[in-house]
Amino acid sequence: MLCSRAIKNLNPKLEFVEHSPQKCPRMLLLPDYDPNDCEAGMRLLEDLTTNADQIQKQVLKEILHRNSHTEYLRGFLNDDDEYDDEEVFKNKVPVVNYEDTIPYIQRIANGEPSQIISAQPITEFLTSSGTSGGQPKMMPSTAEDLDRKTFFYNMLLPVMNKYVDGLDQGKGMYLLFIKPEICTPSGLMARPVLTSYYKSKNFRNRPFNRFNVYTSPDETILCPDSKQSMYSQLLCGLVQRDEVLRVGAVFSSAFLRAIKFLEDHWKELCTNIRSGHVSDWITDPSCRKAVSIILNEPNQELADLIEQECGGGKSWEGIIKRIWPRTKYIEVIVTGSMAQYIPTLEFYSGGLPLVSTMYASSECYFGINIKPLCKPCDVSYTLLPNMAYFEFLPVKKNNGGGELSQDQVHSNGGSGGDDKEEIMETVDLVNVKLGHYYELVVTTFTGLYRYRVGDILMVTGFHKNAPQFRFVHRRNVVLSIDTDKTNEEDLLKALTQAKLVIEPLGFLLTEYTSYADTSSIPGHYVLFWELKMKGSNGLLPELDTFIMEQCCSTMEESLDSVYRRCRKKDNSIGPLEIRVVTHGTFDALMDLCVSQGSSVNQYKTPRCIKSEEAINLLNSKVVGRFFSQKTPFWEPFRIETSK
Structure with a gap:
């Protein structure tokens, strides 16, 4: 159950803002609750969005209180500055790109102390799909950040339960994969954000809850060979077809690759189901053992059914609903560049809703879709104010009416008059305007300060006091x-x-x-x-x-x-x-x-x-x-x- 103290502290505005950073209970910024208690989860979501402004101020105070003595912040803030003052922070700490942070991240990757940017130890780096100099960007991460991601994932459950009945009566066939990783000279790992989460104790030791049951054993998700992983997860999903209530992957492209893989391998999968034995080329020991337990025994009837649906020259239109008849929706990201896959998904789906639940990146997890059954073109994300400190750079359409360009506002003269420094004026989370476009800027608990994420968003509405955004595109990305x-x-x-x-x-x-x-x-x-x-x-x-x-x-x-x-x-x-x-x-x-x-x-x-x-x-x-x-x-x- 949601801790009553957490609800009490989140609800009264006066009580919330009175907490000093030193005394602020951790539960205010990272509340703990039972994800099985969906009613408590929805109350928490209402509290977070109602008190968005107060929570944002507290988040910034907490981040600055923790990290005021880091080398990075001391480079901009003087000893006599009020380090937790919002205006001082904005006036003295610049808005930056990844290139500005590279020297600090590089030093930590090479073995220097985390205190360069973070009072908490940097435990790993998260590699972004964006690049700099032809290489993936590396974002700092801490142990606490895994807890924040777990909280975020848990917040998705009450929202889905509100709109879809009976999710506790079956399983999810989610096709999840890990990506390559490396060890930096410091000994810290650098890997994609989802690989980090799937390999973490937060994922492996996640407590049982009725919405978090997958057809894929962890061993198949963690299999480093992508082909063996895909085959094994599909085989498990087919064997458990009668229990599957929802299917998906993180990205639309990954889910469609799984459908193409099924199209290429259904005969062999049927042979495995018919014989009760896994193909010999599945050689990863942990993966093979986990799949064999689920496959268990021959199933001639199921193999014949799959063969009938997939073979005989039949169209694959609606194949998802035909093979997994109890499925209620397909969960994949369909915003941004993934929108190009919507027609293909609709062809295979058999009329199932396409649900895009969350907006996240390597830098930070941002927001959730609180109306998950909306049409893909209407998807908006409500930013959760306890994830990071959010700012927004206004952007406008250029004279050609096409691409969006940075709207830089004014230059502010320094005390000497000659040393002019451009100040980028940002807008706070609760002060964005409906219909306007912004570029997202974040200050995180993990050591990023006023960092330009590069995402262009449009404000589509508000839930309580928290704005909702439609993802428009990545800055400068063409393909x-x-x-x-x-x-x-x-x-x-x-x-x-x-x-x-x-x-x-x-x-x-x-x-x-x-x-x-x-x-x-x-x-x-x-x-x-x-x-x-x-x-x-x-x-x-x-x-x-x-x-x-x-x-x-x-x-x-x-x-x-x-x-x-x-x-x-x-x-x-x-x-x-x-x-x-x-x-x-x-x-x-x-x-x-x-x-x-x-x-x-x-x-x-x-x-x-x-x-x-x-x-x-x-x-x-x-x-x-x-x-x-x-x-x-x-x-x-x-x-x-x-x-």
Whole structure:
């Protein structure tokens, strides 16, 4: 049950703000409650959102109280400053990007004390899918942060129980996977945030509750071989099909890869079910043992049923509902770049709701969807005010009416008059305005201060006093299939390397654009190229297949580590494709864009195309298609040692 003292302390506003940081009970910022008690969970959610402003102020006081003597904060705050004063903090501590934090994180990764940025020991680094210098970003994490994530996950349960009946009468078939990790010179691990959580005692020793029962044994989730893990989890999900009430994965792309995997392996899975034995190539000992316990004995009837649904040339439309008939919803992220998978999910779902429950990142867990059965296009997230201290940089549409750009407000002169420092004016959580766009800035318990996450959000409403946001897009990202995030600069660098292959042959690349093709599984990057020969009048000679495939491979080798890992290790991105179009195609594209409202004076070729009409136009002009014939080189990223 939710501790009555926690409810008492969260409800009365006066009592809440009277607590000093030294006396503030930890339960105010990280309340403990029984996730089986959904009524208590909903009361807690109401308390958190009602007292959003007070909780935010207390969160900042607590963070600054803990970390006031860190090297980072002492670099901006003087000894005579009121270290827990909100205005002093905002005036003296700058808003920063990842590049500003790299030196501090690098030093800790190389063995210097955590006190550089955090009074609490840094226990590991969480690798972000965003990149810097071609390598994943590393975010600091602490032991307490795992408790905060557990609290966050537990808050999802009462919300789902409110909207969907009977979730305690079956299991969830959630396909969860771990990713590669490395050990830094300091001995601390660096790994993706979900890998960190699945490997933690918080996940492995999670107390039994009636909503947290999975068809996948932990051993299958923790299997380092992604193919063995996928096969084993699907086999367990099929054997327990009558108990499955909900299915899902974290990302839409991962869930669709599982469907494609089932499409490729259903015959072998049926053979295992029919014989009662796991395939010999499942060699991970823990995984094999766990699956064998669930498989238990031959089941001819189940094997025949799955064979009937999957085989015989039948359409796979609605296959989820047909194989797992008790399923109430599919839980996957369908916002941001994952929205491109919605039509494919709907094809396979058989009309099941697509539920996107949470908004989180490597930096911090942010908010939950308190109306989980809404349409994917209406998904908004209510930020939980005890997760971190949130600020928002206003953004606006540029003169072209397209991309969102940073709205930098004013410069503030220093005491000397010459040393001018730009102050980015931010808006507090409770003061954002309906319909406005913002970039999210966080100060966390783990050592990030006024950190620009890079997510652009739009305010869609309020729940009590806590705002609700729709995720719009990642700043500067133009292409994404899975956890990869390729921006325009990355794309141009890769393209520049590919041009070196064709330019000695007399080819000129006159225009290009791109899009993420998710019509197949896995999806892949598509580049449209308009080429000409030097000295020609637009006539293009026959293209050499080997040379063009080399261009594809060169581009892939030039993209960042996350993309190359998804291609080589995870198999979550297909081979990059170049489609060569006829001379004049990009003039036709400009005509189309101008006819739809773009200014001819301000028009510039978009480097990523999302309009279906524009993609159809480009495809109608294609004269050659070429794919990368080899996977790019990848190895776990290295940590540079201090010089």
